[in-house]
Amino acid sequence: MAEPAARLLRLLALLQARRFWTATELAERLEITDRTVRRDVDRLRGLGYPVDASVGVAGGYQLGSGAVLPPLLLEDDEALAVTLGLRTAAVGSVTGVEEATLRALAKLEQVLPKRVRRKVQDLQGAVTSLGSAGAAVDAQVLSALAAAQRAHEVVLFAYTDGQGSDTQRRAEPHGLVHATTRWYLVAWDLDRADWRTFRVDRINGSVQAQHSFVPRAIPHGSPAAYVAHSVTTDPYPVQARVVVYARKQDVARRVYPGDAVLEPLGERCLMRVGARQPEVLAMHLAMLGIDFEVLEPPELIAAVSELGKRLTRAASASKRRARS
Structure with a gap:
């Protein structure tokens, strides 16, 4: 490779x-002059790379966005x-991107260096995917919601709720959250004047963007935190706060993601969790194998008190039988 061409690649990698x-x-x-830098930047522009320049004391160069995606230089x-991300997307829960994902994967694997291709093959041979257990969502719906959120535009869409009723919803999108096997839209419902989480797989047809809106403060501080509370405590009649006598990361290993919200409290953690019946929740807390309050x-x-008494009676009866 000639030196100027190699230098262009190095310049592109830096940008x-x-x-x-x-x-x-x-x-x-x-290791060139400022004039040569300007000349090489012009060459990159001629090849389709949009390099933006600014003048003055704080002037310089940055890679801009263009109408056509130029080639990218990737480290190993x-x-x-x-590559792993594309493989995951190929069997993921987002529909409408499978063919494009496989095309991109084929292009990338064709030019992978042997050392990287070997790592990919090792991982592919060791890891097996069961596919997605969640409901599939439309990639175009996700893209339209993301674009409307970024532009702060109200969206109109058809929605099927949990009872199977079809409605037209107008909402201000504030975030998309992927939680366990589902995608959720966090939005301010204009017709109900309240915050809502919409399952994206229940959005039917296209999403229409309308006029702009001023973003609001999201409850619990972020879309992810709002969804966590919405799916773990808010839907249930029994909503509990429990101090677990172990660190958050240790408790998280024993709780399925999406079943509870955990907050650190030094060497302990606060668990927010919901259930339909207190007796069922008491049993699940006991099964953690960690002391709690x-x-x-x-x-x-x-x-919890009644469960403790019942277990104590069972233990006493079992000991008496063992001695007899």
């Missing part, structure tokens, strides 16, 4: 590695990550 470079920084990295670990509600405290 992709960081958002902004001064001409002096690029010249020092490439980046190429491995992209119920803060609320009173009916759960009573259920």
Whole structure:
């Protein structure tokens, strides 16, 4: 490879590695003059790479966005990550991207260096996917919701609720959250004047973007936290706060993701969890195998007390039988 061509590739790699470079920084990295930097930047532009320039004391260069996606230079670990991501997407819960995913994967694997291809093959041979157990969502619906959220535009869509009723919804989108096997839209429902979580797989047809809106403060601080509370406690009649006598990361290993919200409390953690019956929740808490203290509600405290008495009676009876 001729030196100017190799230098262009090095320049492109630098522009992709960081958002902004001064001409002096690029010249020092490439061991060339500022004038040569300007000349090489013009060559990149001629090849279709949109390089933006700014003048003045704080002036420099950054890689902009263009009408056509130019080739990207990936490090080995980046190429491995992209390949694994494409393999995961090919069997994921988002529909409408399978063919494009496989095309992109074929292009990437064709040019992978042997050392990276070997790592991909090792992982592919060791890891087996069962596919997605969740309901499939339309990639175009996800894309339209994401675009409307980014532009702060109200969306109109047809929705089927949990009871099977079909409605037209107008909402201000504030976030998309992937939780366990489902996608959720966190939005302010304009017709109901309240926050809602919409399952994206229940959105039917296209999403229409309308006029703009001013974003609101999301309950619990973020879309992810709001969804966590919405699917773990809010839908249930019994909503509990429990102090578990272990660190958050240790408790998280024993709780299925999406079943509870955990907050660190030093060497302990606060668990927010919901259930349909206090007796069932008491049993699940006991099965954690960790000491805990119920803060609320009173009916759960009573259920834990009754469960403890029942287990004590069972243990005493079992010991008497063992001695006889």
